Amino acid sequence: MESITPIRRKVTLTDIAASTGVSRATVSLVLRGSPLVNKLTRAKVEAELRRQGYVYNRAAANLRRRTSSSIALVLNELANPFFAEFAAGVDETLGAAGFVTLLGSTGESIEREQAVLASLIEHGPGGIILSPAEGSDAQQVLATVGAQTPLLLFNRELGGSLPEFAHWDRLMLDNQRGARLATEHLIAQGHKRIAFFGGHRDSSSCRQRHAGYVEAMTAAGLTMASQWRVETAPTRLDAAHRCGELFTHEPAPTAAVCYNDAVALGLMLGLNQRGLQPGRDFAVTGFDDVAEAAFSTPALTTLATGPRERGRQAARTILVRLREPEADTSFIVAPAQLVVRESSAPPRSS
């Protein structure tokens, strides 16, 4: 006698085979839409599949076929809108390809990164998309994920050297060129005393952006005073606090290239508090083009990186790698696009 409640054990291939009177193999063929099976048999089996509410067990199939239908996505900070957009892009593309996203958030901690990777790898993802925590090391990552599983590095390089047999793809943002564009734009606007504001020196993206700034300044023959480089936490609050450090020595800068939008918005806040109107008395540029940048007053000139499109791109890249494990490793540097708004007006004096 059958249970009355709708809660019963999962229905499998074998159940369907039994109640249609065909073999498991045939049901399996039907499931996969094989042209081998007879029309009538197919119809009969499909009816039974629906009737019993069969759901495919992809894990079992993957085990047998030695394939995978998932990709692990490990992010250093999911709560950050930039990465949230990125994740949405990844999931969108993976989903369309029939893959499922295994999520892992490390909260910028190397220990958690190790733990998360170790846990995810046990679920046998076909590949890994990793935006490493600051200070994460190639050897360590390799030790926990092994050389079997393709890995795509996003946003940051790993510390240490990675063995060349581990061909890992990389997708980076062109931080240096982006910051150079911003700096060149400020220079073209007529600014001569330009600061580099915010970020931590030990962050690789900060170093790259600073390098771009230096490049543009040097090329233009402009000098950089040491007090024009101010380090901050990459947050609005800390940036607002440290605004004053730009104005301790005369002559003060008339513009600042900021590490990112959060810092830029914080700086604008700090400027307001000092009675300076950003965009008129002092020019500011950001990096990232967060949603808010377009709506701040003044609207923020910044560099758009297209996080959602980067996510799609990362997903596409890793999917290609699954099909072509031995293809050359790719190294994509995605351009950052300068979006000129109101915060980067010419200096007042000119």
Next chain:
Amino acid sequence: MESITPIRRKVTLTDIAASTGVSRATVSLVLRGSPLVNKLTRAKVEAELRRQGYVYNRAAANLRRRTSSSIALVLNELANPFFAEFAAGVDETLGAAGFVTLLGSTGESIEREQAVLASLIEHGPGGIILSPAEGSDAQQVLATVGAQTPLLLFNRELGGSLPEFAHWDRLMLDNQRGARLATEHLIAQGHKRIAFFGGHRDSSSCRQRHAGYVEAMTAAGLTMASQWRVETAPTRLDAAHRCGELFTHEPAPTAAVCYNDAVALGLMLGLNQRGLQPGRDFAVTGFDDVAEAAFSTPALTTLATGPRERGRQAARTILVRLREPEADTSFIVAPAQLVVRESSAPPRSS
């Protein structure tokens, strides 16, 4: 002769058993830390596990044990910072419990929600956390996920009635009470003509928030003019555009309870453009307490919902359900906390 490249097929239990000269069963016991195995054997096996770089195949184990070590997380809009925070909270708690998060983002489309759920369910998650797309229907969801897999509904109710045998947990925000608190706060500040601004009438959270507003107004004996309810897309831009609609009839309102923070920030933008200074000439409240709320000028009075903590809570709830499938279904309504800042000053006249 062994392959020279480090790329070789995955090492399994059987490999370890063969090269240590014990049975697969024993290796399995070692892996699971069983007290049955002899110290020396354990040491020998563990050494070999490390030497060969063995990684546990959880999918195979789950198949055999008929268990699951994953939870599906399906969100209507991952790119929204609120849900990104929520996802981070979910993943944090699931990860700590040894579970992995299967991510799915539906982009507020019912069709994609169906597709995503259908795909995820094939991977056999132990449970599902679902923040449904607007207009999603209980029958449909039930049809694709079945009654076997526990489901926790977050943020929104489903349309249609769900069969009582599907005991689905629910975790909702107290939208109504939150909006009531905001309205009461404005009333306490001395406002009498208060509008409800933004959001779509067919969104359930908007309806609930509006209900809270009506409740407070009615309780205070205040009247509500019909032109004081303005519908907008839940975006800053549209909100800024529609600001004028509040001022078409005299007497105009002196304050507005906004559907959410994005709308409130947009409204403040619109007010500025009309020469009204929000927080002085016109009071505004939001909902969500996004990061920006604390930094806008004026800082936004709003309702904090603690998305990250909600994520943790959702994860805890579904984990409990996995252990106790037959326990009573839970229905949690998380309170929203009023955060008073500068945007909700008393009216100028008083």
Next chain:
DNA sequence: GCAAAGATTTAGATCGTTACAAAAGCCGCA
């Protein structure tokens, strides 16, 4: 009417792990 060719179907092994019950080893003690 019968064999060869083609169309369908299927038994049985297998993927990497765990559960079960039974088998070894080992020890002390009668």
Next chain:
DNA sequence: TGCGGCTTTTGTAACGATCTAAATCTTTGC
């Protein structure tokens, strides 16, 4: 020596799918 009572170890059958090769069943050609 033999036997109960430990501690360890292990063969074998699952889990739910797929693959392979072979077995059926139909046609078709002559």
